[in-house]
Amino acid sequence: MGKKVRKESETSCKETFEPLPVEGKNPATVVLLLSSPEEDILVKACEAIHTFAEKGDENKVSLLGLGALEPLCQLISHSNKLVRRTALMALGIMATNSDVKSALKKIDVIPSIIDKLSLEEDVVVHEYATLCLASLSVDFVCKVQIFDSKGLPTLIQLLSSPDPDVKKNSLETIFNMVQDFQSRQAVHELGGIPQLLELLKSDFPVIQHLALKTLQNVTTDKDTRNTFREEQGFERLMDILSNTDFSDLHIEALQVVANCLNDSESFQLIHQDGGLTRLMEFIITPDITEIQSCAVKCIARVAQSAENRKLLHKQNVEKVLVELLSVSDVSVKTASCQAVSKMSFHLACKDRFRDLGGIPAVVQLLNNESLVLREAATHALSNLTHGNKLNAFAVYEAGGHEILVQQLCGNCAGTVANSAATLGNMAGQGVIRCSILSHGAMQALVEPLKSTNVQVLINTTQCLAMLACDTEARAELQTAGGLQPLVNLLRSYHKEVLHNACLAINVCASDGPTAVEMCKFGAVELLQEINQSVKRRSSVSKLAMTSLLNSNLSVKYSLTGHLSSTDIISDGFYDAGKACGGQRILSLEELSEQPVNQQRPIIFVNTAAEEIVDAPDESQSNELETDTSSKRDRRTSRTPLLDRKKKQKDETQPESPTEKLWKMMDDVSLQLLVKEVKESILPLSEEREQYAALARLVNEAMGGAVEMEKLHEFPWMLHLSELKFQLQSNVVPIGLIRRGIYRHRALLFKCLVDHIGLSCTLVRGEYNRAWNEVLLFTGNPSSNGSSSLPCRYIVDLMHQPGSLLKANTPAAVQYQII
Numbered sequence: 001m002g003k004k005v006r007k008e009s010e011t012s013c014k015e016t017f018e019p020l021p022v023e024g025k026n027p028a029t030v031v032l033l034l035s036s037p038e039e040d041i042l043v044k045a046c047e048a049i050h051t052f053a054e055k056g057d058e059n060k061v062s063l064l065g066l067g068a069l070e071p072l073c074q075l076i077s078h079s080n081k082l083v084r085r086t087a088l089m090a091l092g093i094m095a096t097n098s099d100v101k102s103a104l105k106k107i108d109v110i111p112s113i114i115d116k117l118s119l120e121e122d123v124v125v126h127e128y129a130t131l132c133l134a135s136l137s138v139d140f141v142c143k144v145q146i147f148d149s150k151g152l153p154t155l156i157q158l159l160s161s162p163d164p165d166v167k168k169n170s171l172e173t174i175f176n177m178v179q180d181f182q183s184r185q186a187v188h189e190l191g192g193i194p195q196l197l198e199l200l201k202s203d204f205p206v207i208q209h210l211a212l213k214t215l216q217n218v219t220t221d222k223d224t225r226n227t228f229r230e231e232q233g234f235e236r237l238m239d240i241l242s243n244t245d246f247s248d249l250h251i252e253a254l255q256v257v258a259n260c261l262n263d264s265e266s267f268q269l270i271h272q273d274g275g276l277t278r279l280m281e282f283i284i285t286p287d288i289t290e291i292q293s294c295a296v297k298c299i300a301r302v303a304q305s306a307e308n309r310k311l312l313h314k315q316n317v318e319k320v321l322v323e324l325l326s327v328s329d330v331s332v333k334t335a336s337c338q339a340v341s342k343m344s345f346h347l348a349c350k351d352r353f354r355d356l357g358g359i360p361a362v363v364q365l366l367n368n369e370s371l372v373l374r375e376a377a378t379h380a381l382s383n384l385t386h387g388n389k390l391n392a393f394a395v396y397e398a399g400g401h402e403i404l405v406q407q408l409c410g411n412c413a414g415t416v417a418n419s420a421a422t423l424g425n426m427a428g429q430g431v432i433r434c435s436i437l438s439h440g441a442m443q444a445l446v447e448p449l450k451s452t453n454v455q456v457l458i459n460t461t462q463c464l465a466m467l468a469c470d471t472e473a474r475a476e477l478q479t480a481g482g483l484q485p486l487v488n489l490l491r492s493y494h495k496e497v498l499h500n501a502c503l504a505i506n507v508c509a510s511d512g513p514t515a516v517e518m519c520k521f522g523a524v525e526l527l528q529e530i531n532q533s534v535k536r537r538s539s540v541s542k543l544a545m546t547s548l549l550n551s552n553l554s555v556k557y558s559l560t561g562h563l564s565s566t567d568i569i570s571d572g573f574y575d576a577g578k579a580c581g582g583q584r585i586l587s588l589e590e591l592s593e594q595p596v597n598q599q600r601p602i603i604f605v606n607t608a609a610e611e612i613v614d615a616p617d618e619s620q621s622n623e624l625e626t627d628t629s630s631k632r633d634r635r636t637s638r639t640p641l642l643d644r645k646k647k648q649k650d651e652t653q654p655e656s657p658t659e660k661l662w663k664m665m666d667d668v669s670l671q672l673l674v675k676e677v678k679e680s681i682l683p684l685s686e687e688r689e690q691y692a693a694l695a696r697l698v699n700e701a702m703g704g705a706v707e708m709e710k711l712h713e714f715p716w717m718l719h720l721s722e723l724k725f726q727l728q729s730n731v732v733p734i735g736l737i738r739r740g741i742y743r744h745r746a747l748l749f750k751c752l753v754d755h756i757g758l759s760c761t762l763v764r765g766e767y768n769r770a771w772n773e774v775l776l777f778t779g780n781p782s783s784n785g786s787s788s789l790p791c792r793y794i795v796d797l798m799h800q801p802g803s804l805l806k807a808n809t810p811a812a813v814q815y816q817i818i
Ligand SMILES: *[C@@H]1O[C@H](CO)[C@@H](O)[C@H](O)[C@H]1NC(C)=O
Pocket: 178, 179, 180, 213, 214, 216, 217, 220
């Protein structure tokens, strides 16, 4: 602060006194003198305390300890003007110390300090009173006291005091006060804005800074902004910004500018007055880069509102941003990328940015060593390519996709997430997708799939779902070891992660091999767990489950008890019964290795016809070896599991469970049944007749018709136990079953129907019930010209074999339920 000419009155007062009688006395004595009845002693004591306190904080604390505060607080209201002034000077100096401040808080001194701000008091009193308030106002309680004691109006008046110290102290107090909402509004209501603007012209930088900081706080209020604008505040700021001598004020000025432009109404008016044009000019003028990056940040902030973006777009802000991308400073480039991201919400902006050549410029930044810049650049690209094919193509043409794939391997979570999001946006176009994949995207996505960062997981799984839309890509993911981490994401409790993981799994399940692999990693069990939670399950988790189960009908039937007419049973299918809640479905191999037990047998289906001519015989001569093995390969290619085990066979060892299973493959009876079906049923002309004939065939194969009342006499259970015992296995080939009931017959029916290209469902009921439903056109078409609606029928395989029971009729229901 500038040197001030001391006021005459003060000088003359000092001169009227004798040489200081208290000088040289110890502080304790001086403090005692504060209680003297003699005014001239009081004055001298206060002066001595002032001088002593000014020398340092230790002195202030010791004066506090000596009890100087209480008498000083009294003396500031003394009737003698000189006593008041010197006491206040002493108090002002002491109050700058934090211990003193705390002590003062407990004394109700603020109202009497505010009293001293009256116009009757001289400027020195004003100076020290405001100094006290400036010190005290950092404290919340004191702020409230100042406000309640009506200090603010006076302080605002004092902003136009001729004395710079008074100005500075008052301003500092106001700045402290406007940190709170109450005072922020009051400053504007009390007409403080013109005063604050006036202070911007001060010769003292400290006053200018404080004024700007105060304006920064108060212009967060909308009414204040209106007044600010009416008082030409924006022009004042622009004057500061265009004056290079004031570059130390530019950052603070820009913060105020950003506030002013925040609401669209102000923005519009400022724009009309050409304020925006001036601002753009300021931004591109080469200047101190810190200020430039702050200016761009200001733009980014302003671009948060949709209306502002529209105006900025009209003002061609994109051109400025593209130019700034080639400025050498990293922070300017970074801020520009951030502004581009914000502006991307405005659709037209994305196109203009591309037309101005901005996209290759951002792609270029992906190579920079600055992590922060790369993160901002990838973010800008993810926004620019969102829902914009031409931009996606521009990134592709600039070679951005290749660098983005590389970014997936980085350590910065934000960059990885943004890169994945961008690649996902780009993958919608086939050409680009192929190119992305050719740069190893699938391999690169595996690590991010193991991330613990939620954003990374969300974007990566989304990108994966976009990229994995052809068999080759899915195979690559599998080879790269990506399926396991993907399946593991089904453990996530994050809604979006889980959602996207399900989507990706759904896509990947379109191929048998990837679906099988995901099942191996426990995908079905995890999805079952999800299905049991009302919170976690969703339409996509169900979709993923369905897709996976469609690749494994044995598991599907076990879990859902329902195969639709489009689910075609093939060799290797097994019915292991209804799955117990949450349990893993064992493989056929595992089931066949279990010791024979009392439970229902597992029914196994294999129609492989070549077995008849090529009965496996390990003792065959060498010359036949190649022949058999090739046939065996052909056969077992449908069930790789068995083939693999077969090769391990050693003749000298006793039969292993796997061998038993392998032998069981030969279901000669089933093969004969299939043959008969093809010969006798396929040629029938009427569908209805085909189903009926097939039903009779199944009935005969499994022990003939059984009267409903005599069902309990039908010895099916004994028969199955015997089979298990003979085979020494819980797994029974369906063709061997000579006495079967609903469950066995319905499975055989479904199996034969699927084999000859008819269609039916297979539905599991309770207590060994199961049935098939077929769809037939009813009535006779000749009597009614229009073709009738199809009707659902339950096929009777048990009691009146071949009857078709119309669904939902009592007869049908009786067949389905005990
Ligand atoms: C007031 O402005 C200063 C910067 O001058 C800032 O640090 C502070 O957070 C603002 N206070 C409020 C309450 O906005």
